[in-house]
Amino acid sequence: xxxxxxxxxxxxxxxxxxxxxxxxxxxxxxxxxxxxxxxxxxxxxxxxxxxxxxxxxxxxxxxxxxxxxxxxxxxxxxxxxxxxxxxxxxxxxxxxxxxxxxxxxxxxxxxxxxxxxxxxxxxxxxxxxxxxxxxxxxxxxxxxxxxxxxxxxxxxxxxxxxxxxxxxxxxxxxxxxxxxxxxxxxxxxxxxxxxxxxxxxxxxxxxxxxxxxxxxxxxxxxxxxxxxxxxxxxxxxxx
Numbered sequence: 454x455x456x457x458x459x460x461x462x463x464x465x466x467x468x469x470x471x472x473x474x475x476x477x478x479x480x481x482x483x484x485x486x487x488x489x490x491x492x493x494x495x496x497x498x499x500x501x502x503x504x505x506x507x508x509x510x511x512x513x514x515x516x517x518x519x520x521x522x523x524x525x526x527x528x529x530x531x532x533x534x535x536x537x538x539x540x541x542x543x544x545x546x547x548x549x550x551x552x553x554x555x556x557x558x559x560x561x562x563x564x565x566x567x568x569x570x571x572x573x574x575x576x577x578x579x580x581x582x583x584x585x586x587x588x589x590x591x592x593x594x595x596x597x598x599x600x601x602x603x604x605x606x607x608x609x610x611x612x613x614x615x616x617x618x619x620x621x622x623x624x625x626x627x628x629x630x631x632x633x634x635x636x637x638x639x640x641x642x643x644x645x646x647x648x649x650x651x652x653x654x655x656x657x658x659x660x661x662x663x664x665x666x667x668x669x670x671x672x673x674x675x676x677x678x679x680x681x682x683x684x685x686x687x688x689x690x691x692x
Contacts, residue, residue, distance in 0.1 A: 457548035469510035485654030492565025511565035515592035526674025561589030568593035
């Protein structure tokens with residue numbers, strides 16, 4: 454898989470060593486061919502980190518981490534593991550020139566939470582690539598160390614209407630997973646991929662701040678039933 458190391462440093466969430474790796478020529482059917490940015494522990498295979506809870510370094514307090522009973526859809530034994538092992542083999546060089554990626558759309562945190570990485574790293578990527586659009590999601594709004602600038606380029610991930618309203622009150626746009634897409638707040642719309650199959654690369658709504666609506670998506674993935682069990686009864690919108 455074509456890619457390069459964008460940054461190596463220490464997680465803002467736990468202090469553990471992590472790495473950001475960019476890959477391109479993606480065949481992801483939902484996103485389309487976006488530059489995919491993976492945030493990985495630098496010394497632990499991702500599928501093992503998920504089991505032990507060490508994934509807190511790259512996922513923070515996300516309630517969808519499998520180790521805390523969450524329903525994360527990412528199969529860490531697939532692309533994240535392949536990329537991690539390639540990294541450990543020395544297959545990726547440190548990125549020197551962004552020429553090949555100029556004007557490409559970027560997906561921050563194809564795995565991992567962008568808030569684990571200093572905002573300046575993402576800002577530098579944006580300044581160098583000048584992407585046509587970006588998408589990104591963070592669950593770290595309630596973390597004491599949360600850098601509010603992250604909301605400029607990331608949607609705030611939430612699980613319930615109440616959490617969404619809190620984020621909206623702070624001026625943030627949200628990306629809300631739900632088990633009932635009939636329950637939508639006035640300033641939310643259902644993800645266009647759910648309603649009409651539009652790929653992220655052609656949509657661009659999940660680009661952080663601005664006057665665009667917040668997004669709601671049907672829970673999906675092999676562990677979706679965990680989400681339904683935990684959140685289904687509190688997905689009702691009460692205005």
